[in-house]
Amino acid sequence: MKTYTAHITVSLRKAILDVQGKTVEQALHSLHMPALGNVRIGKHIEMDVQAPDPDRALELVNDACKKLLANPVMEDYHVRLEEAHTNGVRS
Amino acid sequence: MNVGVVSFPGSNCDADARFAASLDGSTVHALWHKDTSVPAGLDLIILPGGFSYGDYLRTGAIARFSPIMHEVVAHAKRGGLVLGICNGFQILTEAGLLPGALIRNASLSFVCKTVHLKVENTTSAFTSAVTKGAVLGIPVAHGDGRYTATDDVLDRLEGENQIVYRYCDSQGHVTEAANPNGSLRNIAGILNAGGNVMGLMPHPERASDAILGSADGLTVFASMAQYVGSHSVEALA
Numbered sequence: 001m002k003t004y005t006a007h008i009t010v011s012l013r014k015a016i017l018d019v020q021g022k023t024v025e026q027a028l029h030s031l032h033m034p035a036l037g038n039v040r041i042g043k044h045i046e047m048d049v050q051a052p053d054p055d056r057a058l059e060l061v062n063d064a065c066k067k068l069l070a071n072p073v074m075e076d077y078h079v080r081l082e083e084a085h086t087n088g089v090r091s
Numbered sequence: 092m093n094v095g096v097v098s099f100p101g102s103n104c105d106a107d108a109r110f111a112a113s114l115d116g117s118t119v120h121a122l123w124h125k126d127t128s129v130p131a132g133l134d135l136i137i138l139p140g141g142f143s144y145g146d147y148l149r150t151g152a153i154a155r156f157s158p159i160m161h162e163v164v165a166h167a168k169r170g171g172l173v174l175g176i177c178n179g180f181q182i183l184t185e186a187g188l189l190p191g192a193l194i195r196n197a198s199l200s201f202v203c204k205t206v207h208l209k210v211e212n213t214t215s216a217f218t219s220a221v222t223k224g225a226v227l228g229i230p231v232a233h234g235d236g237r238y239t240a241t242d243d244v245l246d247r248l249e250g251e252n253q254i255v256y257r258y259c260d261s262q263g264h265v266t267e268a269a270n271p272n273g274s275l276r277n278i279a280g281i282l283n284a285g286g287n288v289m290g291l292m293p294h295p296e297r298a299s300d301a302i303l304g305s306a307d308g309l310t311v312f313a314s315m316a317q318y319v320g321s322h323s324v325e326a327l328a
Contacts, residue, residue, distance in 0.1 A: 019197050071149055073192040
């Protein structure tokens, strides 16, 4: 068994108006940063995963996303997996 | 009626729901989120408003995995009435008993005020006591009430007469200005395909006596009592 760290990003589906992102975008523009646009605001979730290999780890995290962490009716999610560091040394 | 009202950690309208449901002489049972059974012969289960599990992750996302939800789903599957009010509506969408989802209000602000509702379907188990064309005044109090769903789901809801209430002005006109949260197509409440599960963001239990400013919420309870009276309990058992 290895320990992996999963970094999960959950955000509103593109088709859904992200009012929070919109508001922040307007604030950026009022701060004279017109080059910044399409602001989307989501959630970042981090967790440890015990699994024999990365495929299995990803499978476990995807299952968690589908069941609880994201609501597919309104949200998309993205998972990035890395092997956890142990005593500063990558295991 | 024989009514069960569920309390989740963070529910705060459960006592009001029990009060409103008892006004017509119904027997009301307080149900706990950890319960793994419900009293026999329940006609109706109410999921009340509040902030179950602190609205952590998403509204209703954690409550929907409470042990009692197995009983709620089983009750709905055998045709029993389920009413989800505000946070209860959010829980029902998370549980898949109702389509769509409720997300942050378009204004990003918590909205707490009495709104006008156009009753679009006056033949449902929850609205049969309402006169067609009536406009109800019932309070809303939520931060995440913007109903959203894909266009084909919205079209199906419209086509199958599953949209029960829409936000409107005092004259019954469905306008953008009358929409308190940016809900798609001004939707305030919907039915499942079977017609026995309803979710709505407004609080009928807070409009259960003229002294509270409105008694229009009683139409929901009167309609359900009519429906239960004409559908034998044995048929549901």
